[in-house]
Amino acid sequence: MENILEKIAYCTEFGKINKVSPYPPDMKGQDGVDELTKLALEQGVSPNDILTKGFVLGMERVGKKFSENKVFVPQMLISAKAMTTGMAHLKPFFTSGEVKRKGKFIIGTVAGDLHDIGKNLVAMMVEGSGWEVIDLGVDVNSDKFIQNIKNSNATAVALSALLTTTMVNMEKIVKEIRGQVPEIKICVGGAPVNQEFCAKIGADHYSPDPQGLVEYLNRLVA
Amino acid sequence: MALKQNMSDWAADLINSKERAAIPIMTHPGIEMIGKHVIDAVTDGTTHFEAIKAIASQYPTSAATIIMDLTVESEAFGCRINFGEHEVPSVMERLVHDFETVSNLKIPDMNSGRIQEYLKASRLAAENIADRPVFGGCIGPFSLAGRLFDMTEIMTAAIIEPETITLLLEKCTKLLLQYVLEMKKTGVNGIIIAEPAAGLLDETLCEEFSSKYVKLIVDATQDENFMVVLHNCGNTGHLTQSMVNTGAAGLHFGNRIDMLKVLQEVPSNILVMGNLDPVGVFKMSDAGQIKTITSNLLKATREYSNFVISSGCDTPPGVSQANVDAFFEAVNDFNYNNITSKQLTY
Structure with a gap:
């Protein structure tokens, strides 16, 4: 379970949106946030964990690198795009109240x-x-x-x-x-x-x- | 009659001079000096020229510059533009969104949008300002592509749809090349290519999606009578080498960069211009603060003879004349003290 969450965090951090996305080049053909989020839900991983230990962690890492000028706007935006793609799968859980946001x-x-x-x-x-x-x-x-x-x-x-x-x-x-x-x-x-x-x-x-x-x-x- | 100036000699003269040259990118105070509004100048070449002329008559700039209006070329392509009486124009919405729409995009001719008004302003400035070079202006290829494709979207599309963005950049560069060649015919002595959006890229992407195309324009237009200055106010230090690689004879930097580091990195035969904050310093400081900040930058960069003091970007509307006066007073004081101290040394 931890492994799939770490994979989601990693794909978020490096902007791997889905399997067909050509970016990043060294992950070509591999599952991205889209597929991994679906898989995690199918495996019964809590949506809240997917949010906090997957997306939030990945975005935190890329945000830190952005502040340190290690990555730039395109990389940040592609991470955000990956995160948004995964987040769409959590929408029903936000609506039902199962996953709570910070505000x-x-x-x-x-x-x-x-x-x-x-x-x-x-x-x-x-x-x-x-x-x-x-x-x-x-x-x-x-x-x-x-x-x-x-x-x-x-x-x-x-x-x-x-x-x-x-x-x-x-x-x-x-x-x-x-x-x-x-x-x-x-x-x-x-x-x-x-x-x-x-x-x-x-x-x-x-x-x-x-x-x-x-x-x-x-x-x-x- | 336009000033025929060998720009290589001009640059060498600036570098060899005991005095520090000042070329702030500054037209808006000129618009206010002639009692007009921004909308008048950006839509009418004669008014625009009168504003440039007013600045040149009032201040000892080492070159005259035109308005950094980054919507002219987008409008020529067909973008809708928002004009405000006192605001610089802005693009209202994207024009293209995928490979197909980019493929169908027609390269506009020189009669599209306000292109002729900008050529007119440049021609009048070149003909009537004979005591210093006049620089025209245009947007850079990536910044133009960003306006056509949407600035947020192009940042990710450059990575995941590079063939679409490459095609768009080829079209943008064709227009810009044609525009710069037309501008050259007006008699101006050079052009400032404003490429701020490239500052958001990393070095590899900047090289691939901006500098490569800027270099095409430089190679096709720059000669001893026509100088290209590349402006990138988004560069925080990571793109300086990429800017150098374009071959532009002058580089212009924004206020987010450490000017001393830039001067250490850029070859000494390239003019390096910058970088007083156009908002925080020129607009929001008082005259005393401007004098101090200008003076500090001049002192810090004293050793570098290829440095030209400037604003880090186009100074915005609403900068008071007192503040512009203070900037030139600081330059004047620095030059006076510099020459006096050198004479005493001998």
């Missing part, structure tokens, strides 16, 4: 901004660490953020921006979220954002990389 996390690129690669990367990393992610997409205004926070009872919300012009919108959105849902933790990120800006607009957290955000979120529920 709900909302993310979106702020109003006026259509860039999403940073937001996507963060969303996948957070999901891979065991959170339920509600991705609101791009060009998200404060009303949409607030409505989704209220409806979901989320623990944290993250605002992303790539443009300096839309970064300014973060301040307004943070203020409006604070006014309506004071208890929620607000995180900000994106290329032009820094710690100083985060503090200035009254957000709770800034991290230059996704792993930093994952660690922050996990501390919230530790």
Whole structure:
């Protein structure tokens, strides 16, 4: 049982999605996360173990390597893709409540901004660490953020921006979220954002990389 | 009349000069100086030129540059573009998603989208700014492909569908090559190729999906009268050699990189430009902070004669004139002190 979980973690870490995927080249023709997750469930492995000892572990390892500049965005995204493929098999267990996630996390690129690669990367990393992610997409205004926070009872919300012009919108959105849902933790990120800006607009957290955000979120529920 | 400049000599002069050259990528303050908005400049070549001219008239830049607008070529291919009055344009949605759609993608001609407006701005700048070289600009092949295919999707597709991305890159490079050759005809003295998305790749992927194609453009266009500068603000140090391999005579770096390390790695005959944070420094700092940060970078890089101080990327809209003034004051002070101390030594 441990062996198959380790295999799932390994395939997640190295981005082996399924048997037909040509990546990584040295695993060509071998089962990937897709087949191994199905097999593990058939063998009676607990879905919760598949999540925590398979996907979460694999994503943790790749996230650490990303923070250390040992792998880069494509490798991170392909790991996330592998994880998402496997996660689809766990969906019924999330719905039934058999598998519990750490909490709900909302993310979106702020109003006026259509860039999403940073937001996507963060969303996948957070999901891979065991959170339920509600991705609101791009060009998200404060009303949409607030409505989704209220409806979901989320623990944290993250605002992303790539443009300096839309970064300014973060301040307004943070203020409006604070006014309506004071208890929620607000995180900000994106290329032009820094710690100083985060503090200035009254957000709770800034991290230059996704792993930093994952660690922050996990501390919230530790 | 465009300035006919031997760019190899120009680069050698910069390297041999006692003064440190400054070439910030800076057009937005010029747009504000002429009382216009971003949307006016990115859609009208004459307004764009007037902004470039305003900067050149006001500041002692060693070369003039055009707006780093990374949507012109995507729009030419057919992408829908979002324009804001005060914002740089952005691509609204992907145009292709698999091998078939990439195969069917037509390479646009030079009358597509806003290409003619950018050529016009370049031509007017080349004709009317005679005291320094003028650099045109275009997007890099991988960054263009990313806009057409979706930036997130291309990152994984490069690994699992390399034949699709290779075909897309070939098409992007054909357009860019044609565009750069047209830009060269306008009389500009060089081009800055902005390839930020390549900064997200590792060295092997960067070589295969970006540098190889940039090199094709460099080989076909760069000569003694036309210099290619490759800009990659995503490189954190892992791609410097790959940038060198393109053969570009100038390399431009973003604020996330250690400039001293870059200068140690890059051959001394290549101009190395960078890397003050366009947002954290130019936009968000005050004039005093800018002077200090600029001065510190100049002092730290003093030994490297091929260094040209610049912003790490296009300075965004909303940078105050006081901050731009402070940057040039710091450069001026450094050059004055440098020359004075050298004279005292003799």
